[in-house]
Amino acid sequence: MRSIALCDNHTIRILGIDPGLRATGFGILDKTGSNLTYVTSGCIKTASGGELPLRLKTILDGLAEVIDAHAPMQVSVEKVFVNVNPQSTLLLGQARGAAICAAVIHNLPVSEYTALQVKQAVVGNGHAKKEQVQDMVKRLLRLAGDPSPDAADALACAICHAHGGQGLGLLATAGYRMKRGRLV
Numbered sequence: 001m002r003s004i005a006l007c008d009n010h011t012i013r014i015l016g017i018d019p020g021l022r023a024t025g026f027g028i029l030d031k032t033g034s035n036l037t038y039v040t041s042g043c044i045k046t047a048s049g050g051e052l053p054l055r056l057k058t059i060l061d062g063l064a065e066v067i068d069a070h071a072p073m074q075v076s077v078e079k080v081f082v083n084v085n086p087q088s089t090l091l092l093g094q095a096r097g098a099a100i101c102a103a104v105i106h107n108l109p110v111s112e113y114t115a116l117q118v119k120q121a122v123v124g125n126g127h128a129k130k131e132q133v134q135d136m137v138k139r140l141l142r143l144a145g146d147p148s149p150d151a152a153d154a155l156a157c158a159i160c161h162a163h164g165g166q167g168l169g170l171l172a173t174a175g176y177r178m179k180r181g182r183l184v
Contacts, residue, residue: 009033015072015103016158017063018150019080019096022046024059025150028070029141031162038141039070041151052091056098063102075103075110076161078118078153113160118153121160 011032018025027041044062046055080096083089103110116126122136134152137143140159147155 012074012162013039013070013072014158014161015067015070015075015108016154016156016161017075017077017099017103018153018157019059019077019092019099020150021055021059021091021095022048023150024062024095024099025148025152025154026063026066027147027151027155027158028066028072029155029158029162036141036159036162038143038155041147041155042066043148043150052094056094059095059098060102063099064105067102067106067108072108074161075108076157077103077110077112078157079112079114081114111161113157117164118156118160121163122156 009032011030013028013030016027016029023043023045025041025043028039030037030039044059044066046058077096077099080089080092083092100110113121119128119133120126122128122140123132125132128136130149130153133156134146134149137152137155137159138146141155146152
């Protein structure tokens, strides 16, 4: 893992990932002090109905290209919770695993956040709707237009990490997780 010395002027490039089997959103921003600057965002789409291993490879390869092109220093990924359909949850978990592997292969520290934590950090309400997240991402990063829903969720994950993921006293929180608002 990379060791990063932090100071007020140091720029940290953060890759946020919203894993999905059909579309995996990604968003990159730079954090300098308390300022956030949009770098890029988009989606990695897989062939609908294609073989699962090939779809996972598409996610892994797509995120590897993004990492190679933009050289993020830290990665934040949204955690997956159980949905109504257990099979969908398992498939989503595999897409998430491919996303995490893309970061780990590049020796990047990975932090994980629940959807509730991401929405709370960006909108101020953990139960905000997707449209509210999209609007706040647009406002916080001063974007000219609305990012796609998947890209907005990924950027929101990066914003969440930028605001709170550095831990108390700017200590890196990679390898830790949040439980009831505390690092464990």
